[in-house]
Amino acid sequence: HAADAYRTDLMTITRFVLNEQCKHPESRGDFSILLSHIVLGCKFVCSAVNKAGLAKLIGLAGETNVQGEEQKKLDVLSNEVFIKALVSSGRTCILVSEEDEEATFVESSKRGRYCVVFDPLDGSSNIDCGVSIGTIFGIYMVKDGGEPTLDDVLQPGKNMLAAGYCMYGSSCTLVLSTGTGVNGFTLDPSLGEFILTHPSIKIPKKGKIYSVNEGNAKNWDGPTAKYVEKCKFPQDGSSSKSLRYIGSMVADVHRTLLYGGIFLYPADKKSPNGKLRVLYEVFPMSFLMEQAGGQAFTGKQRALDLIPQKIHERSPIFLGSFDDVEEVKALYAAEESVN
Numbered sequence: 001h002a003a004d005a006y007r008t009d010l011m012t013i014t015r016f017v018l019n020e021q022c023k024h025p026e027s028r029g030d031f032s033i034l035l036s037h038i039v040l041g042c043k044f045v046c047s048a049v050n051k052a053g054l055a056k057l058i059g060l061a062g063e064t065n066v067q068g069e070e071q072k073k074l075d076v077l078s079n080e081v082f083i084k085a086l087v088s089s090g091r092t093c094i095l096v097s098e099e100d101e102e103a104t105f106v107e108s109s110k111r112g113r114y115c116v117v118f119d120p121l122d123g124s125s126n127i128d129c130g131v132s133i134g135t136i137f138g139i140y141m142v143k144d145g146g147e148p149t150l151d152d153v154l155q156p157g158k159n160m161l162a163a164g165y166c167m168y169g170s171s172c173t174l175v176l177s178t179g180t181g182v183n184g185f186t187l188d189p190s191l192g193e194f195i196l197t198h199p200s201i202k203i204p205k206k207g208k209i210y211s212v213n214e215g216n217a218k219n220w221d222g223p224t225a226k227y228v229e230k231c232k233f234p235q236d237g238s239s240s241k242s243l244r245y246i247g248s249m250v251a252d253v254h255r256t257l258l259y260g261g262i263f264l265y266p267a268d269k270k271s272p273n274g275k276l277r278v279l280y281e282v283f284p285m286s287f288l289m290e291q292a293g294g295q296a297f298t299g300k301q302r303a304l305d306l307i308p309q310k311i312h313e314r315s316p317i318f319l320g321s322f323d324d325v326e327e328v329k330a331l332y333a334a335e336e337s338v339n
């Protein structure tokens, strides 16, 4: 009857993070406070993205709105929201955003111990056609108590304390790992709360889907070309994989995490380091994949072992089901042994 329709053991992301914190009695709760400000940013962006279509319809987006103000582009608006939320948390000291050429160093009176790297609205070119887009973030602890420097964010991805993404699609889903597995939360707009809907996500060991922009095929290197050929024309009698490519990293990675398979943005002759950014695209998604039992490879090494030299550096990436990525590693190793 009706009473059963309401689950009463609601696990919200806030409660979930506080439960995690209780496992660290020494914690001062700073991490929980930081995450709650990231969650606030995601709620705001979700609301703005959902209105974007309407805003465009009534001529607000990109033009002057009824108050004569220039309507901010969603990615600029999202960036401002996250920067303000993170600074006001009082728990951050360096912020790196895809939208800002330079890192933001928080003024000392508001400084905390965490560095946040993020893409406030990845895939935003897809907004006008309604394709899912998302926020991607990663969190480091500053290296030492001294004055924060860029070295505090030029750390290998394996040093991240947490990583996640929020996908703005048919529903608003936040996928998060704080280093002990991966959990998914869905925003209940009537409560304004993210509810735990995907506990302990594990990616299938092998998948039936490959996800790559085939339009770049003429520029691929040998191992990538061989791997994609293998997906389409398997020599071992197994069935070929399906191609699914949305062109929005958060959407492609979310499908890969839940259904299995492999997402690849390889290097090519035009872009020797591929297209995706190390700090706020490659590292967070690689962190999540490893926490879910998958893996992530750059073509040369484990993605999370990479040490970035620049905050907007790019890297090729192959991530997803453990066995699928293992096949790519074998092809690159074979190429290495020949050279």
Ligand code: P6P
Pocket (backbone or CB within 6 Å): 122, 123, 124, 125, 213, 247, 248, 249, 250, 252, 275
């Ligand atoms: P391409 C979106 O612009 C993005 O940064 C990622 O979200 C996405 O995975 C990739 O670029 C798509 O790139 O070259 O296939 O259009």
